Amino acid sequence: MSTPDYSRRTIEDATPEVVSVNDVTIDVETNVLVAGGGGTGLVAALAASERTNGTVTVLEKSDRLGGNTSLSTGMIPAAGTRFQRDAGIEETADDMARDILEKNDYEADEEMVRHLCAESKHLVHWLVDDWDITLRLVDDFKYPQHSAYRMHAPPGRNGEHLIDELAARIEADDDIELLTNTPVTKLVADGDAVAGAVAGETHEEVIGAGKVVLATDGFAGNRRMVENNCGEIADALYFGSDGNTGDGIRWGAALDAEIAYMDSFQGHATVVQGTGALSTYAVIMNGGVLVNEDGERFGNEAKGYSALAIDVVDQPGGVGYELFDERIFEKLRGEFDDFDEAVDLGSYVSAPDIETLAAELGCDPSATAAALESYNEAVRADEPDSVGRVDGRAVLEPPFYGATIVGSLFHTQGGLLVDEHGRVLQSDGSVVDNLYAGGGTAAGISGHGADGYLSGNGLTTALGLGRLAGRHAGDSLEV
Structure with missing residues (x-):
């Protein structure tokens, strides 16, 4: 029998995603079943395991753990942590929530934003204190529109290291069973309950399971769902996990779950053409700029890599050119695994002057030089530059470095509405009994489109809702 092509299914398809418990025979039972072994699923499993004496089972469809979390920087935003206080930073959850809501023009669910921000410090402290996860405050640069240093990063500022440590804690827990190459294909329902x-x-x-946590991520790897919901980024490079095919969202829809923000997604403006490496946005926020093939600035880089991704996609040939200098190159080496990998892959070219660099990259040399001089003059004068940028700037001086970059789709931000415990909500506001969701399977906190995404929103919902769902699932079991 051939395997169904789940990556082509949409929530409109009349494909059965839920079967009745009366029509199947239970082969094996667990207390908490977690569908998905990315950041959401691993955190949910740890949270559930410490709240119940029962068994927690994690099923991952691919042959490796991590999902989109492993492809991220692994940086967790949190407000009011002791790490911030030790660095002399006084920030409240309201400060963090304000940044998120202002970025998306208050289109996101304000109550959920404030809830996750209030829980963020508890998430970070819990990971570090209870599970010995390595996190350090990032205090050498801020992402666009972050009003304070709030990112807590794993070694190398690389999500793979975060996943490796979470997986090690899972494997050391006798009450957690972890299986890879084991995709969940359908939910089983007993009436209205999972x-x-x-x-x-x-x-x-x-x-059979007492509680089920959907941690299957979003639908960015499902081309039909992307075309139907996020058409403006449908033709861009997909830079995400292959497992993001919208499974959990479809299962929830089959149970009459409320679905929201399906047009929301996180793009990225600086994936290197050719090597496919991510050029960390720290290049930009330390003073780097983008031009198109005509040597013209085309967007305010400080609005963020997600919003700017659409601008890159709209340029001639769908490419842009990232320009920076040796100061930035040396500052980032050894600090970001992504940057070091990009360097090792030969992503960047260098030249003693901007005209030579532009010629090597393929953008107009004289226009590029003029754009750079205009930018430097604005920085020296402490005035907005030609694209209105005022943040994260610095005079760029020779020698120069650069790369040809493309806009990409990282992950989607729309999905199932959940309550403060991560329980999936139906269209009438009631909960779907025994069902939870987090990360890309749940509705995000970025509003609509690409512009509302603030750096860190993805892991805020992935790890934040993962912990809340696991805790509640464990607490509410009768074992």
């Missing part, structure tokens, strides 16, 4: 799932790659089993 009672388990069907899972397996070559041999399906029916797993």
Whole structure:
């Protein structure tokens, strides 16, 4: 029997995503079933395991853990942590919430934003204190529109290190069972309540479960769903996990779950053409700029890498050119694994003057030189530059470095509405009994489109809702 192509399904398809418990035979049982082994799923499993004496089972559809969290910087935004206080930073959850809401023009669910921001310091302290996860405050640069240093990063500022540590804690916990290459394919329902799932790659089993946490991420890897909901980024490079095919969102929809913000997504403006490496946005926020093939600035880089991704996609050839100098190059080496990888892959070219660099990259040399001089003059005068940028600037001086970059789609931000515990909500406001969701499967906090995404929003909902869902699932079990 051929395997269904789940990546082509949409929430409009009349494909059964939920089966009745009366129509199947339970093969094995667990207390908490977590569908997905990315950041949301691993955090949910740890949170559930410490709240119940029962068994927690994590099922990952691919052969490796991590999902989009492993492709991220792994930086967790949090307000009011002791790490901030030790650095002399006094920030409240309201400060963090204000930044998020102002970025998306208050289009996001304000109550959920404030809830996750209030929980953010507890998330970071819990990871560090209870699970010995390595996190350090980033205090050498801010992402666009962050009013304070609030990012807490793993070693190398790389999500793979965060996933590796979470996975190690999972493997050391005798009450958590972890299986890879085991996709969940359907949910099992007992009336209006979820009672388990069907899972397996070559041999399906029916797993009975007291609670189910959907941590299958979003739908950025499902081209049809992207075209239907996020058309403006549909033709861009996809830079995300292959497993993001919208499974959990479809299962929730089949249970009459409320779905929101399906047009919301996180793009990225600086993926290097050719090597496919991510050129960390720290290049930009330390003073780097972008031009197009005509040597013209085309967008305010300080509005953020997600919003700027659309501007890059709209340029001739769908490419832009990232320009920076040796000061930035040396500052970032050894600080960001992404940057070091990009360097090792030969992503950047260098030249003693801007005209030579532009010629090597393929953008107009004289116009590029004029754009750079205009930028430097604005920085020296402490005035807005030609694109209105005032943040994260510095005079760029030779020798110069550069790369050809493309706009990309990282992950979607729309999904199932959940309550303060991560429980999935139906269209009438009631909960779907025994069902939770987080990360890309749940509705995000970025409003609509790409412009509302603030750096860190993804892990705020992934890890924040993962912890809240796992805690509540464990607490509410009768074991």
